[in-house]
Amino acid sequence: MIRTLQLSTRLLRQQLSSRPALISANFATTLRGHGESTPKYTMDQVKSEIILHLGLERGYHPIPKSREHLLKFTPKPEDLPARSMQDSYTSALLPLSTDLQLQDNYVSHLGNVRMGRLMEDLDAFAVWVCHQHVNVPNLPENVNLPYTFVTILVDKITFSDLVTNVKEDIRISGHVSWVGRSSMEIVVWLEQKYQGVYKKITRALFLMAARNATNTGAAPVNPIVPATEEEKLILSGGEARKKRRQLIQAQSIFKVEPNDFEQSLMYDIYKKTTPTNTMELNKRLLPPHARWMSEWSTVTTIPSFPDNRNAHNTVFGGFLMRLALENSWTSAFLYCGKRPKLTHICDISFEKPVPVSSFIKLTSYVVYTELNYVQIMTVADVLDTTGGQVTTNLFYSTYKANEHVHQILPRSYHETMWYIQGRRKFKYALDLE
Incomplete structure (x- = not known):
């Protein structure tokens, strides 16, 4: 039985590895000359170029300059x-090998690169790819780009086994892989030099929304016409991913209520955690090598500041990603009792913009465990001085x-729903269903 399951899982992963969604890695390698090209910009320069393209004021201004005059464009x-996808392909460099200040900003206590910092760069770079794709021929020469680009979600970030080194350069590259009327899917790679050759750290998929200059309405984007057969395959993969995302959200x-298998799972948990020698209401029993979900969460509340802003004076999505990732890592570390390895980020959603004056509360819950895996759900809430609280991410x-880790178990119906959702996200991240 176990061998059959292992073979089935292996065959499934082989099928998944040949999906159009993954062909894009070869495409990018072709574009950059088999991995030997040198990026034109550093990430610092990319951020400056974004500001320049949009015509934004440098420095912090509580009331930013109006962009309403761009609406007519x-x-x-x-x-x-x-x-084509080739038109949007671009790359940038994190020159860690030569920039000592950058090393200080990115180093972990073990000398590796902080993954949270890289999440910030991925988000900024995805915006830069949007700038490469959007082309407005009728825009007057001296008029800034009349767009705002917003991160909707980040999907399926899978990390390799490469041990990062804060003293080696990192290359970020990517291109648009699918477009809708006003949305774009961006595929981005992180690679680090290892013995003179760039090796993969991770690949991420960003879904970006194109908005008008004042972020008050949708703005159209250029359609994609594949330039090669490979681009056709990538584009079809984008359509498939769109439908899969819509299905998962629905x-x-x-x-919607749990399916039949999940309802059976819920009943098994009830039987496992209910004592048989008493009928006392709400009496629960914790099995050996198990822990209650309600007792394992990590909470951090911080104020945001202007240096955490994006180009449009709200909290930068990459900053929220970094905070959430580092908070989830803390929660996983405390739960395991030893340093865990980040393997996947299966889903990040951005529900509402966060003002730069916000108090941000991050709560990381252990919502599912299986063998030696721990699934974390991190909730980002914005607090106000009146006691109000709204979930934004x-x-x-x-x-x-x-x-193997202790099994996490729910004690209430609400927690059971989180457990079921955590299990779904875990299976989706590992491509197990």
């Missing part, structure tokens, strides 16, 4: 020429320990 869909445990991350 919002293009119509028919005015936008088709683009079937969220927070929207949800993050799901998967960690792997060197040995």
Whole structure:
């Protein structure tokens, strides 16, 4: 039985590895000359170029300069020429080997690179790829780009086994892999030099929304016309991923009831945690090598500041990603008792913008465990001085320990729903269903 399961899992992963979603890695290698090209910009320069393209004021201004005058330049869909994926391909460098200040900002206490810092760069770089794709031929020469680009979600970030080194350069590259009327899917790679050759750290998929200059309405983007057969395959993969995302969102445990298998799982948990020698109401029994979900969470509350802002004076999505990742890592470390390895970030959603004056509360819950894996759900809430609290972001991350971990178990129906959702995210992250 176990061998059959192992073979089935291996065959499934082989099938998944040949999906159009993953072909894009070879495409990028072709574009950059088999991995030997040198990026034109550093990430610091990329951030400066974004500000320049949008015509934003440098420095912090509590009331930023109005961009309403750009609304009249919002293009119509028919005015936008088709683009290929090659048009949007770009890369940037984190020059860790030569920039000592950068090393200090990115180093962990073990000398590795802080993954949270890299999440910030991935988000900024995805915006930069949007700038490469959008082309408005009728825009007057001296007029800034009449767009705002917003991160909707980040999907399926899988980390390799490469041990990062804060003294080696990191290359970020990517391109648009699918477009809708006003949305773009961006595929981004992180690679680090290892013995003179760039090796993969991770690949991430960003879904970005194109908005008008004042972020008050959607703005159209250039369609994609594949330039090669490979681009056709990548584009078809984008369509498949869009449909899969829509299906997953429609079937969220927070929207529809658990399926038959999950209801059976819930009943098994009830039987496992209910004593047989008493009928006392709400009396629960914790089995050996198990822990209650309600007792394992990590909470951090911090104020945000202007240096955490994006180009549009709200909290930078990459900053929220870093906070959530580092908070989830703390939670996983405390739960495992030893340093865990981050293996996947299966889903990050951005529900609402966060003002730069916000108090941000991050709560990381251990919502599911299996063998030596720990699934974390991190909730980002914005607090106000009147006691109000609203959830703005949800993050799901998967960690792997060197040995089996205690089983996490829910004690209430609400916690059971989180358990079921955590299990779904875990299976999705590992491509197990």
